[in-house]
Amino acid sequence: MTVRVLNATGTPGRAATAAKELRAAGYTVTGTDNAPTPVKETTVTYPSGLKEQAKALIARLRTPATPRWDPQATPGAVTLTVGSGYPGLRGGLPGTTALRIRLRHGRPWQPSVTSTVL
Known part of the structure; x- marks a missing residue:
């Protein structure tokens, strides 16, 4: 996915930090x-x-947001505008599944595959 990042915090470097992440x-x-x-x-x-x-x-953001259509948005890219409350991304790679191992009382470790965003 292609993303354009805008800094709306007033703090220099926030867009660059989000872009690196x-x-x-x-x-x-x-x-x-x-x-x-x-x-x-x-x-x-x-x-x-x-x-x-x-x-x-x-889905990857650690903050709630609603997608908004913008007729003037950069063609071919989603725009992330980082506000002062931006906490970053959730872990894991986009589109992957996480492997979790659970301990069940009285049973050995058994792997369980779930499609959970970390």
């Missing part, structure tokens, strides 16, 4: 910039055709 999680970052005005809430906007990608990105 996104790249480490397997996303392609097209660029970073400052948003026109500071905001507290982190938002995800998308151009036509990228609603599902926006939802997938939101």
Whole structure:
């Protein structure tokens, strides 16, 4: 998925930090910039055709967000606008499943595959 990152915190470097985290999680970052005005809430906007990608990105955020269609959004990219309350991404890689091992009382360890976002 391709993501553009905007800093709406008023604190220099927040978009660059979020972009680094996104790249480490397997996303392609097209660029970073400052948003026109500071905001507290982190938002995800998308151009036509990228609603599902926006939802997938939101699923990785550690903060609630609603995908918003923006006719002026960067074509081909979802835009993450980092607000002052942005806590980062959840663990795990996009689209992967996590292997969990559980201890059951009186039984040996048994692996259990779940499709949980960490």
